[in-house]
Every structure is written in structure tokens, then in C-alpha cells.
Amino acid sequence: MDPNEVQQVGLSREQAIAACKTDLNFFASVCLPEVYRFPFPPIFHAVWQMLTDDALKESGQQRIAIGLPRGFGKTILLKLYAVWLTLYTSRQFILVVCNTQPLASNFIADCEDVLDSPNIKSLFGDWRLAMEMDNAVQKKFTFRGRSVTIAALGNGGSPRGLNIKFVRPDAIIMDDMQSREEAESPVVAMQILTWMLGTLMKANNKFRCQFTFVGNMYPFEGSILKKLKHNPAWYSFICGAILADGQSIWPELRSVEDILEELDNDTSMGHPEIFFSEVMNDEEAGNRAGIDMSKIGTYVEPPEHLPAFPESGFIIIDPSVGKKKNDAVAIGAILIFDGIPVLWDLRVGPFNPLEQISKSIELAMLYGIESILVESVAYQATLCFWLNYFMMQRGLQGFKAKEIYPGMAAKNSRIISMLKDLTAPKPQCLVHPRVKTQFIYQVSHFNPARTRNIDDILDLLAYARPAMVQYGAALLLPLNAVQDQPKSAFADDFVIPF
Numbered sequence: 082m083d084p085n086e087v088q089q090v091g092l093s094r095e096q097a098i099a100a101c102k103t104d105l106n107f108f109a110s111v112c113l114p115e116v117y118r119f120p121f122p123p124i125f126h127a128v129w130q131m132l133t134d135d136a137l138k139e140s141g142q143q144r145i146a147i148g149l150p151r152g153f154g155k156t157i158l159l160k161l162y163a164v165w166l167t168l169y170t171s172r173q174f175i176l177v178v179c180n181t182q183p184l185a186s187n188f189i190a191d192c193e194d195v196l197d198s199p200n201i202k203s204l205f206g207d208w209r210l211a212m213e214m215d216n217a218v219q220k221k222f223t224f225r226g227r228s229v230t231i232a233a234l235g236n237g238g239s240p241r242g243l244n245i246k247f248v249r250p251d252a253i254i255m256d257d258m259q260s261r262e263e264a265e266s267p268v269v270a271m272q273i274l275t276w277m278l279g280t281l282m283k284a285n286n287k288f289r290c291q292f293t294f295v296g297n298m299y300p301f302e303g304s305i306l307k308k309l310k311h312n313p314a315w316y317s318f319i320c321g322a323i324l325a326d327g328q329s330i331w332p333e334l335r336s337v338e339d340i341l342e343e344l345d346n347d348t349s350m351g352h353p354e355i356f357f358s359e360v361m362n363d364e365e366a367g368n369r370a371g372i373d374m375s376k377i378g379t380y381v382e383p384p385e386h387l388p389a390f391p392e393s394g395f396i397i398i399d400p401s402v403g404k405k406k407n408d409a410v411a412i413g414a415i416l417i418f419d420g421i422p423v424l425w426d427l428r429v430g431p432f433n434p435l436e437q438i439s440k441s442i443e444l445a446m447l448y449g450i451e452s453i454l455v456e457s458v459a460y461q462a463t464l465c466f467w468l469n470y471f472m473m474q475r476g477l478q479g480f481k482a483k484e485i486y487p488g489m490a491a492k493n494s495r496i497i498s499m500l501k502d503l504t505a506p507k508p509q510c511l512v513h514p515r516v517k518t519q520f521i522y523q524v525s526h527f528n529p530a531r532t533r534n535i536d537d538i539l540d541l542l543a544y545a546r547p548a549m550v551q552y553g554a555a556l557l558l559p560l561n562a563v564q565d566q567p568k569s570a571f572a573d574d575f576v577i578p579f
Contacts, residue, residue, distance in 0.1 A: 094203075094204060097111070097204055098204055098205070101168070101204070102165075102168075102169050105121050105125070105126055105129045105161075106120045106121055108161065108165065109121065109161055111200045111201070111204070112161055112164060112195045112198065112200070112201065113157075113161075113195065114200065116157070118333075119331070119333035119334055120333070121158075121331075122330055122331045122332075122333075124149075124320055124330055125149075125158060125331070127318070128147055128149070128158070128318055129158070129162070131145060131316070131318060132145065132162055132291075132293065133162075133165065133169075135291055136165075136166055136170050136172065136252065136291055137170060138289065138291075139171075139289065140288060140289045141289055142285070142289070142290055142291075142292070143290070143291040143292065143316075144292045144294075144309075144314055144315040144316065145291070145292065145293050145294070145315065145316050145317075145318070146294045146295075146306060146309035146310060146312075146315045146316070146317040146318070146319070147293065147294065147295045147296075147317075147318050147319070148295075148296065148297065148298050148306050148310070148317070148318070148319030148320065148362040149295065149320065149362075150320070150321055150322035150330065150359070150360045150361065150362060151297055151359045151360055152322075152335065152360070153322065153330065153331055153334065153335065154331075154334070155295055156188070156256055156257070156295075159188075159254055159256050159293075159295060160188060160191050160192055160195070161195075162254070162293075163175055163177065163188075163189070163192045163231065163254060164192050164195045164196060164201075166252055167192075167196065167208075167224070167229055167231070168201075168205055168225070170252075171227060172229075172251050172252045172291075173227060173228055173229055173230065173248055173251060174229075174230045174232070174248050174249060174250045174251050174252070174286070175229070175230070175231045175232070175250070175252045175254065176232050176234060176240065176250035176252070176253045176254070177189055177231070177232070177233050177234070177254050177256065178234045178235070178236060178253065178254065178255045178256070178258050178281065179233070179234075179235060179236070179255075179256050179257060179258060180235065180236050180257055180258055180259065180260050180263075181235040181236070182218070182233065182234065182235035182238060183235075184235070184257075185233035185234055185235055186217040186218060186233045188233065188256060189220065189231050189232070189233045190217070192231065193220065196208050197209075205225065206224075206225075208222055208224045209222065211223035211224065214230075217233070218232060218233050219231070219232045219233070220232075228248070230248065232250075234281075236258045236259070236273055236276070236277075237272075237273070237276055239280070240280065240281055240284040248286070249284060249285055249286040249287070249290075250284065250285055250286060250290065251285070251286040251288075251289055251290045251291070252290065252291045252293075253281065253282070253285060253290060253291070253292050253293070254293045254295075255277075255281075255292070255293065255294045255295065255296070256295050256296075257295065257296055257297070258273070258277070258294070258296065258305070259273055259296055259299075259304070259305050259306075261297075261299050261359075263303070264299035264301045264303045264304045264305070265299070265301045265303065266303065267302065267303055269303075270301070270302075270303025270304075270305075271303065273305070274303075274305060274308070277305070294306070294309055294315075297358065297359045297362065298310075298319065298358050298359070298362040298363060298364045298366075299358055299359070300354050300357075300358040300363075300364070300365075300366045304364070306319070306362075307364045310364065319362050320362065321360065321361035321362050321363065322335070322340050322360045322361060323337060323340055323361065340360065341518060343356060343360065344356045344360075344518060344521070348374050348375065348377070348517075348521055349375050350375055351373050351374045351375035351376075352374065353374050353521050353522075353524075353525050354366045354525045357522065357525050357526075363526075365526050366525050366526060372500050372501070372503075372504045372524070373504055374521065374524065374525075376504040377503055377504055377512065377517075377520075377521070377524070378503050378504065378505075378508025378510065378511040378512065379511060379512060379513075379514060379517060380423045380425075380511045380512065380513045380514070387418040387419050387421060388418055388419050390418075391416040391417055391418050391423075391558060392417060392418070392419070392558070393416075393417045393556040393557055393558055394414065394415055394416040394417055394425070394448065394450050394452075394556065394558050395415055395450060395451075395452040395453070395454050395548060395552075395556045396412065396413070396414055396415075396441050396444050396445045396450050396452065396453040396454065397412070397413050397415060397453075397454045397455075397456075397485065397541050397544055397545075397548065398410070398411075398412050398437060398441055398453070398454070398455050398456070398464065399411045399412075399413075399456060399537045399538075399540050399541055399544075400434075400437060400455070400456065400464055409429055409430055409431055409432075409535075409537060410429070410430065410431070410432040410436075410437055410537070411427065411428075411429045411537035411538050411540070411541055412427070412428040412429070412432075412437065412440050412441050412444060412541075413425075413426065413427050413428075413516075413538070413541035413542070414426040414427075414444050414445075414447075414448050414450065415541070415542070415545050415548075416448070416558075417545075417549065417556070420549075421508075421509065421510065421511060422510045422511075422542065422545035422546070422549065423510070423511045423512070423513055424510075424511070424512045424513060424516055424520065424538075424541060424542045424545075425448070425513045425515075425516075426444065426447075426448070426513065426515065426516065427516045427519060427538060427541075428440045428441075428443075428444060429519065429537070429538065434464060434467065437464065438464075438467060438468055438471050441453050441468070442468075442471075442472070442477065442480065445480055448558075449558055450558060451479060451480060451481060451556075451557055451558065452480075452481055452483055452552065452555070452556050452557075453468060453480060453481070453482045453483070454482075454483050454484070454485040454544070454548055455468065455482060455483070455484055455485065456484075456485055456544070457484035457485060457486050464482075465482045465483065465484050466482075468482035469481075469482045483552065485544055485547065485548050485551060486547070486551065492536070492540060492543075493529050493532070493534075495540070495543040495544070495547075496527065496529075496536060496539045496540060496543045497529055498543070499539070499542055499543035499545075499546070500524065500539075502546075503542070509546075510542055510545055510546070512542070516538070519538055520538055520539070520542075523535060523536055523537075523538050523539050524539065527539060
């Protein structure tokens with residue numbers, strides 16, 4: 082269906098009111114007919130259901146922390162929710178808290194516009210008929226059989242004066258209450274947190290109150306959303322713009338290509354951690370590696386200063402014991418152009434040893450690479466034996482599994498050295514655009530002061546120089562050329578019989 086196509090729906094007034102109460106898409110189309118274009122995605126429906134279910138509870142303190150990606154209409158969802166609270170619940174005092182008083186006033190002004198809209202007035206009546214107070218900070222009126230107050234407050238303000246006729250806030254909506262700059266400063270972040278806990282949340286209705294905090298996962302210890310995520314007293318719902326299946330959280334609004342383009346822009350400006358924290362809501366994102374992300378060497382085709390074809394290359398496996406949560410195996414194809422190693426392609430996943438063998442041989446076939454290198458540490462060295470055993474058993478000729486030794490340098494030191502080479506004025510190693518997003522992600526999370534990093538992809542390229550020193554000319558490519566769309570050295574329908 083064309084999203085711009087207008088459909089006529091015949092409903093009675095009672096049916097329309099009932100539909101608005103239970104159907105987010107219908108409610109949005111009624112409230113914002115000129116703004117609503119695409120149906121809300123499933124995750125937004127889940128957030129809406131959680132909010133509305135809790136709002137109908139007659140007692141108790143409900144605490145909900147929500148992290149939705151920036152640029153996906155989360156504030157619009159909250160404004161719709163404030164209107165929904167006014168229309169469908171017995172909540173009497175809705176307090177909206179934003180980073181500043183003007184932002185909070187703008188929030189309730191937009192809610193006011195929705196309540197003034199012809200659709201809402203025709204369904205629910207005129208909310209202004211019994212208005213008692215109407216200014217930029219506070220709206221007080223009697224509507225649908227109860228007294229209602231909607232008030233605006235900036236972070237750090239005093240809510241004590243909002244105790245009107247013995248009624249305290251029973252719904253507190255905190256929308257982007259903390260800015261990035263405030264989260265970055267430990268002193269300011271602590272001031273806001275203590276104000277939130279000691280002033281704002283203590284001004285609530287003690288019989289019942291719903292606290293809703295919506296913000297971003299800033300990459301700093303002072304991030305309030307990060308603290309709420311790990312607080313057992315709060316329900317948290319946090320997601321990024323790209324889901325685990327690689328799809329956009331709201332493809333009609335923003336495609337994956339558009340989101341990744343934003344990542345490319347942030348990376349080119351040297352700050353991909355901003356993308357990962359505010360668009361992906363990743364609490365671990367940050368640039369602790371101490372490098373300029375915008376200077377990461379990228380293989381560009383046609384190469385301006387490199388030969389058209391590689392002179393050598395190898396497959397390298399960074400195995401994982403597989404006992405830790407999120408442990409993954411990284412397998413990389415490294416092609417060498419005029420002495421410059423390029424991380425050309427990747428296979429990453431929770432592969433068992435048999436799958437590691439299969440994936441590495443498939444990658445070697447794809448690029449016509451002879452040498453498969455395995456890190457020679459602890460049990461991992463046995464993988465080299467099994468690679469050679471399987472290739473001999475299956476009659477796969479032309480491949481050689483070899484061990485690569487880490488030497489005396491610790492892994493973090495090896496990675497730091499590689500990152501310096503990668504960002505030098507004349508980079509001594511490069512990454513191919515097809516793997517750059519995965520590579521940048523790990524750089525953004527790499528902490529040199531920590532021994533437990535997710536850095537398997539980084540370590541693949543970090544091993545390139547040691548491998549070239551250890552094996553030199555022995556790292557040969559059977560094929561004469563490797564194109565961007567390579568052909569296997571074997572038949573296209575070849576299947577490894579494992």
C-alpha cells in the first residue's frame with residue numbers, strides 16, 4: 082500500500098474512541114493526520130503497550146527506562162503518550178521534565194495543539210471549556226470528569242511549588258532530561274542524578290506515580306540511562322537503530338543504508354562512538370584507543386598508490402574457547418599489495434572447530450589463497466593439525482595450515498601498534514570498505530587498559546605484520562589476480578564435504 086494513500090474508514094464515535102485507546106497507529110493518525118505517514122514498528126508498539134498498561138494501574142510506583150535511537154521520533158511518541166494519559170486514564174497531574182524549561186514548555190505546547198485539533202475535539206469534546214490556568218508552564222483544567230494538570234519543568238528546577246490543591250504529580254515524563262555534555266562531566270552528571278532522585282522523584286504522589294525516563298546511552302559513566310538499565314527497581318527497554326538481524330528498527334522511516342551513511346559521516350569526522358552511543362544505544366561505545374578515527378586507512382578502488390593485484394595473502398583464524406558469553410571466532414582474508422596488508426574479507430560467528438575449518442577453507446577458495454594461519458597459543462595450536470588432517474582426508478590440495486606466533490608483545494600492545502600504522506599519514510595497513518563497519522565498531526569499544534575486549538577482528542589485522550615477517554615470500558597466492566567480486570579457484574558448485 083502506498084503510505085501516502087488516504088483511506089476512508091467508517092467508524093462510529095464510540096468505535097473511534099475505543100480504537101484510539103488500544104491502537105497506537107490509529108491514535109497517531111487521529112492526533113497527527115498531517116504528520117503520521119508510516120505505521121509504527123513492532124518495537125514502538127511494545128514500548129507503547131508497556132507504558133499504557135502501567136498507566137492504568139490504580140496504585141504503586143512504576144519506573145520505566147526507555148532508550149530509543151535518536152532520530153526515530155521518540156519525542157513524538159512521548160507527546161502522544163501525554164495526550165493519551167489525559168484522554169484515557171485517571172492520572173491527574175502529568176509533569177513533563179526536559180533538559181531546559183523552554184524545551185519542556187514546547188513539549189506541552191505540542192500536546193496542547195493535539196488536544197485543540199478538530200479530530201480530538203469532535204471525539205472527546207473541548208478541553209478548554211473548564212480551563213483554570215493556561216500559560217507556558219502549566220495547564221490546569223477539568224476534563225472527562227476529573228481535574229487535570231499538565232506542567233513543564235526544566236532539569237534542576239523546583240517541583241515543590243507544583244503541589245496544587247494537595248495533588249502531586251502521578252505521571253512524570255522525563256524526555257532527554259540529560260544532555261551529552263552534562264553526562265560527560267562527572268560533577269554535573271552527579272548534580273543532575275541527585276536532583277532527579279532527591280528532588281524530582283520525591284515530589285511524586287505517594288499513592289501512585291508512573292516515572293518514565295527516555296534518553297540516550299551516552300558513552301560516559303555519568304549517563305543516567307546506563308545507570309537505570311542496571312537498576313533492578315526500573316524496567317528498561319533499550320534498543321538501537323539496527324536490529325540483530327541487520328534490519329532497520331523502522332525501515333519505512335530510515336533504511337539501513339541511510340543509517341550506515343550516518344556512521345560513515347561520524348567516522349569521517351573522527352567520532353563513530355557518537356553514532357554507537359546515541360543511534361545504537363551502546364553503553365560500551367567510546368574512543369579510548371586514542372586514535373583519530375577519521376584517519377583510518379581504507380582501501381580505495383582503483384588503488385591510487387598500490388598495484389592492481391595483490392602479490393600475496395593469507396587466511397588467519399582468531400579462535401575462541403567459546404566458554405564466555407558472546408565469544409566469537411573471527412576469520413579474515415588478508416591480501417598484500419606492495420607490502421601493504423589489507424583486511425579484505427571476514428567471517429565472524431560462534432563457530433565450532435569444524436565450522437572454523439570449513440569457513441577458513443571456503444574463504445581460501447574464494448580468494449585463491451594458499452596459506453591458512455592459526456594463532457599458536459594453548460589449545461588453539463591443535464586447530465592447525467586438524468586443518469591439515471581434514472584437507473588431506475578430503476583430498477583438498479594446494480592449501481597449507483601454519484602456525485603464527487604472537488611473540489613477546491601482549492595482544493593490546495600489538496593492536497595499538499597496528500592502529501598507529503593504520504592511521505599514519507601513509508598507512509602501513511588498510512581495511513576494505515566491506516569490513517570497515519565491523520572494524521570501526523571494535524575500535525570504538527577497544528580499551529587498552531582492559532584485558533577483556535571484543536577485539537578479534539582487530540587482532541586479525543594486528544597479526545598481518547608478524548605473519549609477513551615470519552613467513553615472507555611463502556605467503557603466496559595461486560591465482561594471478563583478485564578482483565572485488567572474486568571467483569573461486571575451484572568450481573562454483575564445489576561443496577566442502579564436512
